[in-house]
Amino acid sequence: MIPIERHQQILALVAERGVVSIAELTERLGVSHMTIRRDVQKLEEQGAVLSVSGGVRSADRLAAEPSHQTKTTLYNAEKNAIGRYAAQHIPRNSCIYLDAGTTTLALARELLDREDLLVVTNDFMVTNLLMEASDCRVIHTGGTVCRDNRSCVGESAARSLRHLAIDIAFISASCWGPRGLFTPDEDKVTVKQTVSEVSSKRVLLSDSSKYNKIATFLALPLRCFDSIITDTQLSAAARSALSEGSWELVLAE
Numbered sequence: 001m002i003p004i005e006r007h008q009q010i011l012a013l014v015a016e017r018g019v020v021s022i023a024e025l026t027e028r029l030g031v032s033h034m035t036i037r038r039d040v041q042k043l044e045e046q047g048a049v050l051s052v053s054g055g056v057r058s059a060d061r062l063a064a065e066p067s068h069q070t071k072t073t074l075y076n077a078e079k080n081a082i083g084r085y086a087a088q089h090i091p092r093n094s095c096i097y098l099d100a101g102t103t104t105l106a107l108a109r110e111l112l113d114r115e116d117l118l119v120v121t122n123d124f125m126v127t128n129l130l131m132e133a134s135d136c137r138v139i140h141t142g143g144t145v146c147r148d149n150r151s152c153v154g155e156s157a158a159r160s161l162r163h164l165a166i167d168i169a170f171i172s173a174s175c176w177g178p179r180g181l182f183t184p185d186e187d188k189v190t191v192k193q194t195v196s197e198v199s200s201k202r203v204l205l206s207d208s209s210k211y212n213k214i215a216t217f218l219a220l221p222l223r224c225f226d227s228i229i230t231d232t233q234l235s236a237a238a239r240s241a242l243s244e245g246s247w248e249l250v251l252a253e
Contacts (some may be wrong), residue, residue: 071102078208078233119138153187169198193220
């Protein structure tokens with residue numbers, strides 16, 4: 001049986017069962033444990049499945065970005081912990097980027113007494129907060145307005161970033177995993193990729209509920225990040241998988 005046929009059978013079983021063990025796949029397909037592991041790795045790289053201990057399961061796919069209003073009701077304690085930790089590690093006189101999102105908004109709330117920072121953002125809620133309640137200097141990217149997400153996206157937003165030199169980019173995620181950061185909105189991809197290119201340091205800010213989920217578009221591979229700041233609810237399996245990367249993994253309390 002050629003690889004593509006095995007892949008189709010694996011996908012069919014996972015779609016039917018939700019979770020299938022490696023042992024069952026080796027028996028059903030009549031190949032070695034190592035061959036099945038390679039098949040699963042290939043399918044995981046394509047975003048079709050996710051590895052779990054001893055098996056494989058269907059990927060949790062995010063079809064659409066939740067609205068800003070919806071996100072404000074979710075995982076606020078975790079987001080606040082992430083924001084506090086990140087704020088404590090921003091050197092004075094830095095130029096930072098705050099991506100659109102409620103976790104970066106939690107970080108912005110920790111910066112209200114920082115008169116030394118230049119903050120670049122594509123998020124209207126971050127902009128309004130810092131404009132009204134802080135002494136930070138603020139640059140908004142402009143761009144195509146995404147009403148539900150209270151932000152700007154697309155090529156015009158990315159273009160405004162290309163002439164900047166940013167010290168630290170705090171980048172948000174709709175969902176993420178070992179392969180990288182995903183989004184269901186293609187217009188967000190170019191903004192995240194551009195800010196990654198113009199920043200000296202890249203930090204992923206995301207609560208653990210978004211881990212091991214995928215969406216249609218891969219915005220950035222995980223290897224782009226210098227640090228990942230998430231929360232203590234991240235599973236032991238996820239901690240183990242992420243500990244092998246080149247980035248610093250922080251579990252904010």
